[in-house]
Amino acid sequence: MFDRAKFWRYIRYTVLSVALLASGFTFYLDFRVRSEFEGRRFALPARIYARPLELHAGLRIAQIDVVRELQEAGYGQGPREGEPGWFANDNDWLEVAVRPFVFWDGMQPAKRVRVAFDGGAIKAVQDAEGRDLPFVRLEPLPIGGIYPANNEDRVLVRLSEVPKQMVQVLIANEDRNFYAHHGFDLRGIARAAFSFLRGHGLQGGSTLTQQLVKNFFLTPERTISRKVTELFMAVLLEMHYDKDEILETYLNEIYLGQDRDRAIHGVGLASLFYFGKTVEHLTLAESALLVGMVKGPTFYDPFRNPERALERRNLVLRETKDRGFATMEQYAQARAASLGVNQKAAMGTSPHPGFLDLVHRQLRRDYDETDLRSEGLRVFTTLDPRVQSAAERVLERKLAQFDKGKIFGEPGLEGAVVITDSQSGEVQALVGGRDVRFRGFNRALDAARPVGSLLKPAIYLTALADPAHYTLVTPVDDGPFVWKSRGAPDWEPTNYDKTFHGAVPLRMALAHSYNAATARLGTDIGVEKVLATIKRLGIEREMQPFASTLLGAVDLSPLEVAQMYQTIASGGFRTPLRAIREVTTQDGRPLRRYALAVEQAFPPEPMYLITAAMQGVVREGTAQSLRNWLPPETAVAGKTGTTTEQRDAWFAGFTGDRLGIVWIGYDDNRAARLSGAGAALPVWGEMMAALNPEPLALPKPDGIENVLIDPESGLRADFACPGAVELPFAQGSAPVERAPCASALGAAVEGVKQQAKSWMQRLFGR
Amino acid sequence: MLAVAVASCATVRQPEPGAPIPVPAPLPEPAARTENLAIAGLVDGARADAAAGRLANAAASLERALRIEPRNPRLWQELARVRLKQGDYAQVESTAARSNSWAGSDNALRAENWRLIAHARDARGDAEGAKAALEAAERQR
Numbered sequence: 001m002f003d004r005a006k007f008w009r010y011i012r013y014t015v016l017s018v019a020l021l022a023s024g025f026t027f028y029l030d031f032r033v034r035s036e037f038e039g040r041r042f043a044l045p046a047r048i049y050a051r052p053l054e055l056h057a058g059l060r061i062a063q064i065d066v067v068r069e070l071q072e073a074g075y076g077q078g079p080r081e082g083e084p085g086w087f088a089n090d091n092d093w094l095e096v097a098v099r100p101f102v103f104w105d106g107m108q109p110a111k112r113v114r115v116a117f118d119g120g121a122i123k124a125v126q127d128a129e130g131r132d133l134p135f136v137r138l139e140p141l142p143i144g145g146i147y148p149a150n151n152e153d154r155v156l157v158r159l160s161e162v163p164k165q166m167v168q169v170l171i172a173n174e175d176r177n178f179y180a181h182h183g184f185d186l187r188g189i190a191r192a193a194f195s196f197l198r199g200h201g202l203q204g205g206s207t208l209t210q211q212l213v214k215n216f217f218l219t220p221e222r223t224i225s226r227k228v229t230e231l232f233m234a235v236l237l238e239m240h241y242d243k244d245e246i247l248e249t250y251l252n253e254i255y256l257g258q259d260r261d262r263a264i265h266g267v268g269l270a271s272l273f274y275f276g277k278t279v280e281h282l283t284l285a286e287s288a289l290l291v292g293m294v295k296g297p298t299f300y301d302p303f304r305n306p307e308r309a310l311e312r313r314n315l316v317l318r319e320t321k322d323r324g325f326a327t328m329e330q331y332a333q334a335r336a337a338s339l340g341v342n343q344k345a346a347m348g349t350s351p352h353p354g355f356l357d358l359v360h361r362q363l364r365r366d367y368d369e370t371d372l373r374s375e376g377l378r379v380f381t382t383l384d385p386r387v388q389s390a391a392e393r394v395l396e397r398k399l400a401q402f403d404k405g406k407i408f409g410e411p412g413l414e415g416a417v418v419i420t421d422s423q424s425g426e427v428q429a430l431v432g433g434r435d436v437r438f439r440g441f442n443r444a445l446d447a448a449r450p451v452g453s454l455l456k457p458a459i460y461l462t463a464l465a466d467p468a469h470y471t472l473v474t475p476v477d478d479g480p481f482v483w484k485s486r487g488a489p490d491w492e493p494t495n496y497d498k499t500f501h502g503a504v505p506l507r508m509a510l511a512h513s514y515n516a517a518t519a520r521l522g523t524d525i526g527v528e529k530v531l532a533t534i535k536r537l538g539i540e541r542e543m544q545p546f547a548s549t550l551l552g553a554v555d556l557s558p559l560e561v562a563q564m565y566q567t568i569a570s571g572g573f574r575t576p577l578r579a580i581r582e583v584t585t586q587d588g589r590p591l592r593r594y595a596l597a598v599e600q601a602f603p604p605e606p607m608y609l610i611t612a613a614m615q616g617v618v619r620e621g622t623a624q625s626l627r628n629w630l631p632p633e634t635a636v637a638g639k640t641g642t643t644t645e646q647r648d649a650w651f652a653g654f655t656g657d658r659l660g661i662v663w664i665g666y667d668d669n670r671a672a673r674l675s676g677a678g679a680a681l682p683v684w685g686e687m688m689a690a691l692n693p694e695p696l697a698l699p700k701p702d703g704i705e706n707v708l709i710d711p712e713s714g715l716r717a718d719f720a721c722p723g724a725v726e727l728p729f730a731q732g733s734a735p736v737e738r739a740p741c742a743s744a745l746g747a748a749v750e751g752v753k754q755q756a757k758s759w760m761q762r763l764f765g766r
Numbered sequence: 767m768l769a770v771a772v773a774s775c776a777t778v779r780q781p782e783p784g785a786p787i788p789v790p791a792p793l794p795e796p797a798a799r800t801e802n803l804a805i806a807g808l809v810d811g812a813r814a815d816a817a818a819g820r821l822a823n824a825a826a827s828l829e830r831a832l833r834i835e836p837r838n839p840r841l842w843q844e845l846a847r848v849r850l851k852q853g854d855y856a857q858v859e860s861t862a863a864r865s866n867s868w869a870g871s872d873n874a875l876r877a878e879n880w881r882l883i884a885h886a887r888d889a890r891g892d893a894e895g896a897k898a899a900l901e902a903a904e905r906q907r
């Protein structure tokens with residue numbers, strides 16, 4: 001029996017439930033649209049910068065190096081009217097239209113400067129009116145970011161910053177009725193349907209709003225049901241937000257290409273990436289190129305497919321003209337323009353992943369990982385691009401060269417480099433392996449390797465801190481040495497040249513890195529005492545109080561070695577190695593500054609003595625071959641290190657301005673058959689030579705006196721002694737006894753000299 | 767005249783040419799380098815910042831100056847002064863000591879560094895240490 005009332009009740013229920021479901025769905029979509037659109041819309045990566053190059057009179061830098069840095073920053077050659085970001089040069093001067101930049105301590109506005117060069121240095125820095133300026137900071141080079149999981153990168157822009165014409169180009173080509181429709185465009189859909197029916201697949205017809213919804217909320221599959229959801233959400237978006245808000249979000253969201261593993265999103269980043277300029281300076285032709293790429297950033301990639309990209313751009317330009325957004329004249333001019341893209345090396349998430357790794361780890365001490373990947377923090381680091389590229393270049397080349405002479409096949413030799421400012425402890429360069437662009441195992445930070453003789457300076461420093469017992473000329477016995485300790489096998493260190501050298505002056509034992517003499521010295525002083533010195537030098541890792549520790553049976557990373565040598569290089573003042581100077585918010589508000597902090601770990605006298613002894617290593621010891629790269633006047637202080645079976649080759653050394661650590665070996669610990677002097681030193685030498693190092697000149701502490709010594713006897717010499725050398729001693733610790741070669745007259749002269757000295761001191765106060 | 771005689775005595779005998787000379791070269795006189803316009807600009811800026819209480823900015827400017835002239839004891843001293851205002855007394859001591867290490871024969875500068883150290887020790891309640899530092903300052907004359 002047909003029950004009419006029941007039938008209508010069913011119908012009513014059905015309609016009601018469908019309506020409920022539909023409104024529930026709508027409500028859900030509405031919630032998603034609003035919450036995601038209004039909440040944190042874009043995750044912004046932390047942006048990492050190199051150190052800014054500060055130009056000032058007296059700076060030792062060649063013009064070519066400044067020009068290179070400007071080009072890296074996307075500055076073009078030749079004046080451009082009305083916009084900064086270019087330079088012009090002649091032999092002796094360089095004119096730069098410096099872009100504005102928000103530094104940690106405030107905004108530096110755009111300005112025109114003239115820099116005069118004289119040889120390899122800057123003579124003057126002047127403003128456009130010819131007035132001397134104390135200095136000019138160039139904007140620091142971006143060296144990567146800490147990205148959200150999908151590696152999306154973008155630079156947010158306001159709609160007001162985007163050239164009006166660019167918006168018009170976009171609308172003319174992607175969504176002609178944008179300002180009139182309510183999220184969907186019937187004519188567009190009709191066009192798409194027509195194309196679908198003709199068998200061209202489901203495509204096009206999307207309004208900007210729909211495209212935004214698609215990128216924002218939905219997966220890229222193409223089904224009818226997804227199209228319907230997209231349509232719904234687009235309408236909801238239009239109900240809640242005005243056209244400008246939607247447009248601005250679209251311009252920031254749109255995907256515009258790929259830089260290795262980094263995804264380029266939004267017109268803000270795209271204009272920097274493709275043209276090296278901020279979005280407000282984009283020309284009509286440049287805008288058209290970007291808009292043309294919306295359809296297919298890979299297909300129309302102007303780097304890889306320039307012809308296709310040009311054709312597409314010109315099509316976009318014609319459409320723009322036809323829609324009345326460009327005059328015939330503008331059109332003709334834009335069409336005639338070249339692509340104008342900035343040809344530069346792909347950077348990916350960072351061109352220097354090894355250094356970035358260090359920055360990331362230091363940041364993690366103070367910031368949340370999620371904040372780093374989403375809050376758009378700006379991080380100003382200590383990386384010096386010139387030093388970093390020298391380190392990368394030399395390590396790559398030398399390792400390839402060493403590999404050629406090797407019987408082993410793949411994988412080849414590996415290496416790591418750390419270079420710091422010897423005074424401030426700022427890390428200027430860091431290379432974590434021979435493939436310098438590879439982000440992965442970072443040997444500079446994570447490869448703990450036996451350090452061999454690199455620990456020796458700590459032993460000699462401990463000795464020299466006790467001038468009553470040890471001076472640079474104290475004889476130490478380099479005869480066969482056996483160390484017996486209960487529960488451990490006897491320890492019998494041998495020398496690198498397999499011979500023993502008898503009694504040698506302390507400074508020579510270090511210079512030639514004699515193992516037997518060093519082991520005897522270290523055990524005489526006491527292993528615990530030496531370990532305390534190592535700790536004071538800045539090594540935090542716990543070490544076993546075994547005698548073998550003295551000869552470097554200890555694993556350290558190159559960065560740890562750098563920390564230890566830093567304390568020696570800066571005269572006993574320990575400074576934590578730093579890779580970061582400042583952090584600001586996305587809009588430039590300062591968050592944190594990593595200040596220079598020093599701590600006096602050793603008195604100046606023993607530091608002076610150990611440095612003189614380490615200069616001896618280079619002058620007359622195991623690192624003599626350094627003279628192939630640097631003149632003796634540079635007076636480098638250093639130490640070579642080679643471990644058992646030559647598995648690890650090290651060189652650690654410093655000039656007046658930089659400290660460098662180089663490690664070379666195999667990842668799998670094979671015997672590399674390379675010594676510190678043979679492999680690590682050449683890398684160090686070539687690197688430093690490229691950086692025009694300052695000579696090492698230590699301030700002589702009050703408690704140090706120089707005394708002429710006869711190297712034969714190790715006793716006090718005078719003018720009568722051939723080959724006498726002047727050596728530093730802690731006040732009162734120099735030998736008193738006169739060498740056999742010294743003359744009687746010499747004794748008299750010495751007496752007069754001492755008297756005159758004290759007389760002069762009274763007269764002039766010093 | 768005597769000075770000339772003494773000077774000629776002082777060069778008793780130079781090591782043979784080519785013979786090793788282990789002693790580091792003498793330090794360039796710090797005063798000769800403070801002509802630098804950039805340093806002057808940064809120090810002026812730092813002083814203005816410090817006077818206005820922007821101590822972090824003052825310290826940052828001095829660190830920039832120190833990157834240009836790391837061996838300038840006056841810059842280290844200026845930084846120690848800012849650290850004193852910041853109340854970072856441990857850093858006052860070590861920064862003033864760093865200044866001393868580059869001070870060469872500038873006794874007035876050393877005396878001032880010791881006075882800064884005395885201030886810092888005093889502020890930490892180390893009266894004994896402060897007194898010793900003041901005595902060290904006196905000895906620089």
